Amino acid sequence: MPHRTLGPVFAGLRAGLHTLFGALLALVVVRVLLTDGSVLALMLAGLLGVVYLAGLWLARPRLAVVEPTGGISRAGGAWIAALTLVWAALMWFVPEAAYLVFPLFFLYLHLLPGAAGPVAVVATTALTIVAFAVHGGLTVGGVVGPVVGAGVALLIGLGYAALERRAAEREALLAELLATRDRLAAAEREQGVLAERARLAREIHDTVAQGLSSIQMLLHAAERADATGPGIDHVRLARHTAAEGLAETRRFIRELAPPSLDSGLGPALARLADGWGAREGVAVTVTASHDVALPMDAQTALLRIAQGALANTAQHARARRVGIRLEPTGDAVQLEIGDDGAGFDPGDAAGTASGTDSFGLRAMRERVDQLGGRLEVASAPGAGTTIVVTLPEGAP
Secondary structure (H helix, E strand, C coil): CCCCCCCCHHHHHHHHHHHHHHHHHHHHHHHHHCCCCCCCCCCCCCHHHHHHHHHHHHHHHHHHHHHHCCCEEEEHHHHHHHHHHHHHHHHHCCCCHHHHHHHHHHHHHHHHCCCHHHHHHHHHHHHHHHHHHHCCCCHHHHHHHHHHHHHHHHHHHHHHHHHHHHHHHHHHHHHHHHHHHHHHHHHHHHHHHHHHHHHHHHHHHHHHHHHHHHHHHHHHHHHHHCCCCCCCCHHHHHHHHHHHHHHHHHHHHHHCCCCCHHCCCCHHHHHHHHHHHHHHCCCCEEEEEECCCCCCCCCCCHHHHHHHHHHHHHHHHHCCCCEEEEEEEECEEEEEEECCCCCCCCCCCCCCCCCCCCHHHHHHEEEECCCCCCEEECCCCCCCCCEEEEEECCCC
């Protein structure tokens, strides 16, 4: 659903423009009827109304006056030219038709691209002054009136254009916010699924797998203690069955755990860095300790944080080198991702100083907070960016 908060304002302005044009055209018709009743003037007034209504028909979505690229279409150009010619002819017979130039100003400014709109306003203003001079001589009112009207129209037109640009920017920002919200929701769902899978993997490992392993060892001990006993065949069968069950359980655990973490967080970070570096053409060094004791959900969170940091680097940093370091520090584990890119101002809460993805940083911080850790961002414009995540080894 589009969120066009200024839509009613624009609709009101358009309706006001149409009403003004209709009222001024009606004034011209009344003026003709009360004076000479010229049939030609009445025909030109009627033709002007028909041409104007044709423009409203052209403004339908399927017959747009304006091209998607922002320029006026051929049909729109032909319509505005015809409207101007008929108006100029009517003004030759009825001087009051000059007042119709005011709504025409807004049409020129709205439909004609670039400087063509203001040029058309200046040209029609000069034509109006000439018409007034032809009908009643050159007067101060005949000059000042059209000039003031043109000036007001230019100011209002510029304000309208600025308002429309602001509305378009707000729509784009709102669409980006909605898309970001959807991505965050999807990431949270994914994190929830991964956390639950990791929890199940830990539970199965700590209960079923450990129990089957204990049963297998006990049966193996029983088999060695009485290798010729009457029930030795049953003992061997039970041991083999327990071994098969243990192998199947370990397969379940591998399937539940994130595939990229099968061999540990360090190798997963190395694979991530190799793939990202080759894709982005950036040199990446990974220093990862093997003495990292973290549960699976914490390892998954660190891997996702590294992925997010590299995505931000690719999008904003223009870095040539990236370093990833994973190591235990006392009773905690620390992940550091640093680059030599453009950097940004961490104090800029909106993250707009350099286009930094503040939503990505927020998602990282939320992941770290859920695990009781700490996230630090060190950066400055032109000095690169370093993200440090510290998680306690007993992170839930």
